[in-house]
Amino acid sequence: MRCVWADALMLGRGGFFSVVVYDDFHRREVGDDELQSVPAENYPMSVAQLPIFPPASLTPQLAADIQRVFAAQQYTALALRSSSVEQRIAKLKRLRAVLMEHRDAVVEAAAKDFKRPAVEVDFTELMPVIMDISDYCKRLNKWLKPRRVRPSMMMLGTRAWVRYEPRGRCLIIAPWNYPVTLTLGPLIPAIASGNTVMIKTSEIAPNLSTVLVKIIRQVFDETEVAVFEGDATVAQALLELPFDHCFFTGAPSIGKVVMTAAAKHLTSVTLELGGKSPVVVDRSADIELAAKTIAWGKFINAGQTCIAPDHIYVHSSIKDQFVQRVSAHLTEWYGEGMAAKGAELSRVINVRHSQRVASLIDDAKERGARVIYGGAVDIDAHFVSPTLLDNIPDDARIMHEEIFGPLLPIISFETVDEVIWRINAAPKPLALYIWSKDNASADSIIARTSAGGTCVNHIAAHFLHHNLPFGGVNNSGIGSYHGEWGIRAFSHERAIVKTQVLTASLFFPPYKPRVRKILGWMLKHL
Template sequence: MFKEVFEGQREYFRSGKTYDIEVRKSIIKVVRKKIIDQESRILEALKLDLNKSEQEAYITEILPVMNEIDYTLKHLSKWGRKKRLKGTLFSPFSSYYTIAEPKGQVLVVSPFNYPFQLTLIPLVSALAAGNTVILKVSEISSHTGRLLVELFGALFSEELVFCTDVDPSGFDDLFELPYNHVFFTGSTRIGREIYCLGARYLSSMTLELGGKSPAIVHRSANLKLAARKIVWGKFLNAGQTCIAPDYLLVDRSVRAEFLNLLIEEIKSQLNSALDNEAYGKIVSEKHFWRLVGLLEREKVFYGGGHDESTLKIEPTLVEDISHNSRLLSEEIFGPVLPVLYFDDDGDGDALGNKVLDVVGRNPEPLALYVFSEDRFFVDFVVNRVRAGGCCVNDVLVHLLSVDVPFGGRGSSGLGSYHGVHGFLAFSHVKSVCRTPGWFDLSMRYERGSLSKFVKLLKKFKGW
């Protein structure tokens, strides 16, 4: 099935219908209108899949997509223009420029945790760049997936956008095609497999993966505000956020005070979480029991309760974790927050190296959070800890700006997107040199010793 769709999209792309910027804008405007018209159904699907409240679903799913669409429509003409570049003395009458051309047939694979946002934003970027798209939505967040298949099936011809929620048994057919670009959001394990499959055709890749994102809390931080932001960012969507703080690294001198502040914030923001209608659920029984299993033989400092009937797990804090614990080696992806500690003995460099030692036990995280008013400490962490992105005295908000590239490095991802960065991820920037037919430089044909022109150039440049 997918091969026939792919061949149809190839012919459609070769027709040149996607090259016109105004055509691309009209396509994106159709998507925008459909979102507005179907907003209530989108919110309902997200509620059924992840128990997202109307507020959370709108703020984390619909709003980012609408911002991305409006920003793209405003700037797309500029992105699609020629970019003039400086020439060279060897061809003084030539003009140099770049053009962003579509890559062609692309595959976008979206995850279950933000099934609307993480499907629509890369789709908008792919369409803005002039590509045809095969769109694989998550079969785990099934209500949202089925809705997207229905909406895109009615909105687009298969030659432009084909949307499927095929389960893993159909993956082989889907991934064994020579896409010009693959955009995948999901786990590092699956990302590696897709990278290997794409290597057969030398497909370019954007991989948005995960990792163990630390939140580092220094004693100089505004502890109350740090606790409030960390609790919000960690337990949003029941912890099923790729850039959620995966563990805390806290200055031991403020341990008792900060733990009490965390508990106060959990009670304030998520009171009676198991019965709280505004608190999210785990997406499936498989993921629910995986998370429950992570807590076995661990010292739960706060929380730990769970309800199989609703797939909810309380916001949970864990201390005294052994170095071989799965909590420290696996991405948690749920409402469980391990708390580790470091000692500040007053030596700035030594302190920074202690933090580096702990964070460096895992591959580069997708996000890094540091809470501190100590400028030296902040600068050391920001400049020395390798991560996809970073927030100082906040969490998650670096994802919100359409101007700011979002992406990982190493095991947490490859490439970035949002705004112009998403447009460029799905584009090939072609270099062009145009020379008048009458111009020729005889020097280029000379052999042997240096020409007078080259000797003058060396003297002028000081080479």
């Protein structure tokens, strides 16, 4: 039997996706026709269930528009290099005002796309953007101010500084799970840094995409910020252009595609990816606080959050109590099983993702896992109830694939060393969460692991803390943004040296005997 398994979902040529597979250990790309002709049993469930998507949305007119706007932005980018801080702040304030004018439209669109509660929309989509804009307006002058540096001994008699200059024409490819926050979030530092931007919104959340287009076009001319809708063929057309920087938020598999495309033009990238963010709950943890906060952080937006807890390692001595408290909070907030359909609980984004999430439950159960809470599914309604699982074998798909849904595996442990080994055996996560009253234990876990960010006794707080960089590491991302790190992401740090006295002339030929004595003294005292 042939050995065939999926490596990554790729931006396809003729449809929405094509699939890269290994066939007898040879890597190749499989198109729609071949995917339909190969028996499903030769593929793992996640690939066999992939639907064939509708035709590409990149029309000849749209392709021409992309080329036209990209060319026009070249001239705007040059002009924006000399734009003042005050001019950039005025644009951000205008963006804030227009966003607030569309507050009700954003809430309505999120309800259509996700059935997301209005409070969650305000808190997760609007609040981070408004906070970000306010922060940039207050501190942009400081962040863009040239930074003086002290001269080294070799550079005595010089003045040196770092100047933050715009990268130029930037591309932002936005995801579907938090379309407002994760589109405008990177747009804010891009504008604050003086760049032009072309944005690709996600067609998977069509109603929020439509509102975003209205907001952006009301604030900006397309020669400064242009926004495009459509499927992956539109993103592919954009990626073929020689941008000065590319900012992508999405899955690691697609991040590799973006990075490969950027490499053709040596375009710098910021990749905000995902992964499996673990939670460690040790025996000293405040069980009630941990259970309540983890339940909130996991199941908000139906678990479709890049930094949501993916799975939990809980000490065996407190596992039963912890599970009982998580279950109690879920029942109080949403109701259990099908009863949660009537609660203020976001839906899985569409049928395809609902099938994917449901298949993770089925696969885990077939391999011996137990559903200890929830497990109700209504594919047509895009509904999967908050679900807790235990007794999960290591070979279950749910332990290897990013869940991105309302499923929470719970794994008991005896020693912290065991947990640290498991964390380090997996790709580096976007977030690592630690629940402990023992500071030494928490510090030890941090020192012996790696993650994009870490919260101790909280969930997702590092995303909202705008005085911290937000980003991943290796498989979970490259680069970071938020606050001053957003300026660094969308700026080139230009080194400038200015001199009045050319001390280096001492070392010009013809070399005199005293030169070696000077060098010897310098080598001794540097």
